[in-house]
Amino acid sequence: MKKPDRLLFSAKRGVVRIVPLILFGLAWHVVCSAGLVNRDFLPAPAAVAAALADLFKGGEIARNLTITLFRATVGLVLGAICGIWIGVMMARSRRFREYVTPIVGGTYSLPKSALIPLFALWFGIGNITSIAAVFLACLLPMIVNTYHGVVTTPKVLVWSAEALGTGERELWPRIFIRNALPDIFTGLRIALGFSFVLAISAEMIASTNGIGKLIFMYGENGTYDYMFAAIVCIVIVAFFADRVLILLTRRLLVWHESAVAELDARRP
Amino acid sequence: MNPLEARTDALAWRSAVSILLFIALWEVAARVHVAPAILLPPFSIVAEQLWRSILDGTLAADLSLSLARAICGLVLATAGGVILGLLMARNRMVDWLVDPLVALGFPAPKIAFIPIFILWFGIESLSKILLVMFACIFPVIIGTYSAARAVSRQFIWSALSLGSSRSSVFLHVILPACYPRIFTTFRIAVPVGLITTFTAEMVAGGGGMGATLIYSQRFFESPTVFAYIVVMLAIGLMFDAAMRRFQSRFLRWAES
């Protein structure tokens, strides 16, 4: 498809996909104006939009969003780096794997947000608690996916590389890790989701700032239109973060046949 | 004993050893005061607290409340998710209507909606159950949808040529073919359900493991904090083991 045709096609598809959301918004508006629901429980879309605009003007959203995103990102990056390293080590060394697997398996079952009170106990209320929670939550999917990606490298690829003169050390960066990249990016997408969830959880439970705290605070104060506004904001940010990651992955993994299909999990 | 069984046994042994080692280290580190007792109570004290909670029934009450909420939410999420996923796979109109909502909802941090659910449904169990359903329904929808779409045409044609009616094909071919994928997404949803329940309880209170956990933290009762975390860990492990059992019993036929 030619470039301009493709853009038009995507634009059309984008518009078509938004229509149900617009319908949903209209339904929301109708429900509110018709007074079907108590105004307190469900602010009208107009009110929420106004609140959102106000928050942007006042800078509260920007400030708190930055804090939340900072915590989520730092935790995610640290978690990803450590997770990939551990996953590779587990694939590389049987001994390492045997010692680490029980720990990994164990923490899989532990709801990481349960550790937030513990971290609050240890590190107080602030960045470290949030980052630690995000870090731990992101660690697991990265470890598991990296390991899976390395371990499912087809034997014939490894053998071909060896027959073409690849030394044992070089197999790792050249073959195993390259083969694992699609899985690593799948893990990254999962970890991205977790990073938002845990950052916000930590803020709601044990913090004095951040968007989670903001939402919670507005709820307590009863200013529900601001509360809804903040929630809408974070949902949109999370959505776009996810999209950006998908686009990035498609770019980097241009060679992978199902990279597109896997990540856009909706399409079979 | 065949080699596979022998290996699983060895792994179990090694895990047991790791755990015992971990506990021993914990006890020693705490007794030696590597950190103040408030931050790191010895394992023995934590175990004692745990035992006390079991005896006076608080643990049982909290645990059953949390689990009940999580399970109800999960059941609703699975039922709703499977139905929606199948509907979307079969009907283009439904697909078109619901797809953007799913696409928007899937990456969204559902936790952020806790205050809305509290607003609408109070701080007791109802809000938690519905929040769990909200949090867990998206992966189930997506998983069911793609499983239903992916059912090979050859399966369906074979069934039709063997004399099945269309609805029978749906019930006896498409649906069972989706079971493994649905179960896999259910397995993913379970920890999400548990996390959401505990987190909602930590944020909003209203009884349950999470509420007690956060109260203990606020009052610096660290043995309880540790004890409850250990219990949550154990519950998570049990659920996972149970599901793995189930999967190997009833879904052996599907290629993992």
Added chain:
Amino acid sequence: MLDLARPKIEIRGVSKTYASEHGPVLALRGTDLTVNEGEFVSIVGPSGCGKSTLLYVVGGFLAADGDVVIDGTPIKGPGTDRGVVFQEYALFPWLTVRDNIGYGLERQGMAAAEREKIVGRLVKVIGLAGFENRYPRELSGGMKQRVAIARTLACDPAILLLDEPFGALDAQTREIMQDELLRIWLETRKTVLMVTHDVTEAVYLSNRICVMSARPGQIIEEFSVTLDRGRSREELVVSEQFNSIRNRVWLSVRRQALVAGGRNEEA
């Protein structure tokens, strides 16, 4: 100058046991085989007889009991002296056609300009000019296999190990690829050891065919094939000479397949 005094490949008493969930499985039992320089030897036999396993042992990918000696030296693992082509193509999916073919050369430290020359020539030889920047996922099965062969040839190995190289291709593509391979071999006269389940293919390409018994595998029969490969495929395949050899080989394999099948039924 062919050195007929010492064989190129000597396989002596190679045995290989696998672990499986039902206990140890003996895949090869005391297999012996020699391949002389410049020969094209095919190994045929019933499914599961271990012919691929033998090839992997020769390639140095699997450890086994017994000796594999190449040019008088026992092998110690995989090496660039033995190029491999697998049935599943085994192209590196993250590299373009050009980078796949040039992979071995890059490993050797060859400069980019020189690499380009060799890669460019090979791309033309396999008839994929214009596809240098494509990724494997954009290629058809036949194209992928050509790239795989080119990749192996780029390093100019003395020995080619082929594991059912055309097994994944459709019948027409298979015939085209066989002719390609034959042409390349006639030009370069490399030593080739090929595993195939297709008896006709073996007769068409090789000058010696070894029949392997049912598992545990051993070479139980050898056929020498002398055909005038200057003739076209059409002439060759319908000729009496071709078919008499083919029938004899086929019968031998068939007998082994029945043994294997009978054993399966008993078990």
